[in-house]
Amino acid sequence: MRFRLVFIFAPVLLLAACSKSQPAAELKGSPAPGASFQVALRVQPNPPKYNQDTTFHVTLKDSAGRPVEDASVSADLLMPGMDMGEHKVVLAPLGGGDYEGVGRFSMGGDHEVVINAYKAGATAKVVFNVTVAL
Numbered sequence: 001m002r003f004r005l006v007f008i009f010a011p012v013l014l015l016a017a018c019s020k021s022q023p024a025a026e027l028k029g030s031p032a033p034g035a036s037f038q039v040a041l042r043v044q045p046n047p048p049k050y051n052q053d054t055t056f057h058v059t060l061k062d063s064a065g066r067p068v069e070d071a072s073v074s075a076d077l078l079m080p081g082m083d084m085g086e087h088k089v090v091l092a093p094l095g096g097g098d099y100e101g102v103g104r105f106s107m108g109g110d111h112e113v114v115i116n117a118y119k120a121g122a123t124a125k126v127v128f129n130v131t132v133a134l
């Protein structure tokens, strides 16, 4: 099911990626123990703005630094200490270990962006702290 969603959204996201001018700064993440992949996250704009489209761009590498393609990658947008309901953004593969998707934060302030990556039984979960501008 998740695979089908990724497939449908991919062409739209590729178009959006082509209109990008500047790559955003790479954020610092906290990997959960046992992560099989290295996860780098960029958000555009940085910082994200409340209730406006934010592009989440993930680069996935294995422990040897090689790009990991064909993984399932998602971003959960959470607020620590507040139940905001589930807000998951599925990131589509761009090739070369890059994944991208667009979502919105429904509030300003301190958030956690939790990136989950999965491929053939190997996983990674990395938490990034992001402060959303009003």
Ligand SMILES: [Cu+2]
Residues within 6 Å of the ligand: 079, 082, 084, 107
């Ligand atoms: Cu909130």
